[in-house]
Amino acid sequence: MNKDIPPDFKVPGFLAAGISAGIKKNREKDLALIYSEVPSVAAGVFTTNRVKAAPVLLSMERIKAGRARAILINSGSANACTGKKGLTDGRRLSRLIASSLKINPGNVLLASTGVIGKPLPMSLIEKNLPRLLSSLAPDGLGNVARAIVTTDTFPKAVILRQQVNGREITLAGIAKGAGMISPQMATLLSFVITDASISLKALRQSLKEGVQESFNRVIVDGDMSTNDTLLILANGEAKNREITLGTPGYKKFVLFLHDLLFSLAQKIASDGEGATKLVVIAVEGACTASEAERVARAVATSALVKTAFFGEDANWGRILCAAGYSGAPIDPNKIDVYFDDVALVRRGQGAGPAMEEQATAVMKKKEYTVRINLNRGKKRVSFFTTDFSFDYVKINASYRS
Structure with missing residues (x-):
């Protein structure tokens, strides 16, 4: 199994960055941003745990509109069980990112991973946001993969390219998850970006089908996290004929997405905390x-x-x-x-x-x-x-x- 970041790990129309903001004690990368330069349709699935972290609650509400431009992620602090402050902090970070990128705060999705009950170190994050934004680059997705890990021993990253509806489309995904892994999409953090042109209904349904046969079939320790999130953004930059439900192009895209999610799920399972098998x-x-x-x-x-x-x-x-x-x-x-x-x-x-x-x-x-x-x-x-x-x-x- 390849544990390296794939070569040419980028998707047309997307920029990304991952830096060390000092959230983690070991000074490793811990703050990341994914940004679509053009409007994107977005879909997501989230933890089924009744105790949900602030970023999950905010992203669940925003994803209903089916549109997003940015995903801000931190590791080292889960921002879970932090009460109103957790929500307030999440909203403030959304506004700061949106202001810098000149987008609507409602188009900023959030994800966090780390110790439950630990508030976000807002001063550290805010101080490092300008550096994060200035680091955005087409080839920055590998650094995002490195920034989201906690007890993982290697970053999980997969990229696939395939002809769909007359054009080559690119699908790239990253994930983290070494412990608190159990089915029901209550298990991990994963972010998928694609340049495919696809309807919102088709994107939502394809994600639902893909998750059921991949991430929902991974068990490391049976624990269900408060934070786990899978988000997918599609910006249409491939200029293919739009993928819609019930068409041959949709069936092809579903299999394409399943292959990517399955590969990520396999990497997650192989990196279970302390796992030897x-x-x-x-x-x-x-x-x-x-x-x-x-x-x-x-x-x-x-x-x-x-x-x-x-x-x-x-x-x-x-x-x-x-x-x-x-x-x-x-x-x-x-x-x-x-x-x-x-x-x-x-x-x-x-x-x-x-x-x-x-x-x-x-x-x-x-x-x-x-x-x-x-x-x-x-x-x-x-x-x-x-x-x-x-x-x-x-x-x-x-x-x-």
Whole structure:
């Protein structure tokens, strides 16, 4: 898996910048801005946690209009559980950015990540806004990717180019997320920009479809963040025929966006806090997609299963146990479990010591698939998950220190 910022990482009509404003103790980049030089349609999905950070509340309200020009992001302070001050600070930063860029404050979206309950260091941010604005450049998106990370070990960045409706369009995305990762788009920060010409309805629907099959299928620790946000801006600079719902161009764009989000999701899962393994939980043979998802989520979230992954222990009983409490109407006597191509469980019973030994060999790999066949139907679902290591506890035990 490529962990570097891709070459030629830029999208026509967009400028970006990421700088160190001193919000983080380590003086790494922590303040970023993405700006479209022309009006853009915008869509977003946000955390389903009832405790929502100030930037989430403000962006959720502004995204309803379907228009945006700028995204201001900081790391090191979540601006969550900060009361009216958090909202006031967010609005003030929006006005300052809007004034400098000569745009409407309602066209400025916000995102923050960091320690919950910690107010924004407004004096630091305001002092550094002029430098942030003067740093805006076509090739600045890589610095944004670096500025939004917290416990991540590498910046997540993907760029794709493809012909859609008569023109080549560019789709670029960045993301952060190493802990507090669980489905329901309550998991991370991600920002996608494209020069595609696309209707607002088509953009919203394509994002909804893309998220369901990518970010909503990633589990690191099962915790749901207060801040998680995915935003997409499309500025039309590719000059393609407008992409609209129900057309061949739309279908092509949905697959295009899915590929980008899936790649970002895979990078996020591989960089789970302290993770040493990336495991795909693939449930098949279900009667419904919901049934398959319940089983996959239960197995992917189980602390006992994840610690077994870390210990390279082919403890298939933990997998069947998680499937059993998932709430899905399974028949335990029909379940088969495979580690890659190794049949570990057949019809709900262990396949014997020799197969366990082969499965243990599979578990020594950095990436592998646990395939669970319910043998009830034809529906299937896959989730990304990771192991739980000693380092996961160390990282989260000292997060604020």
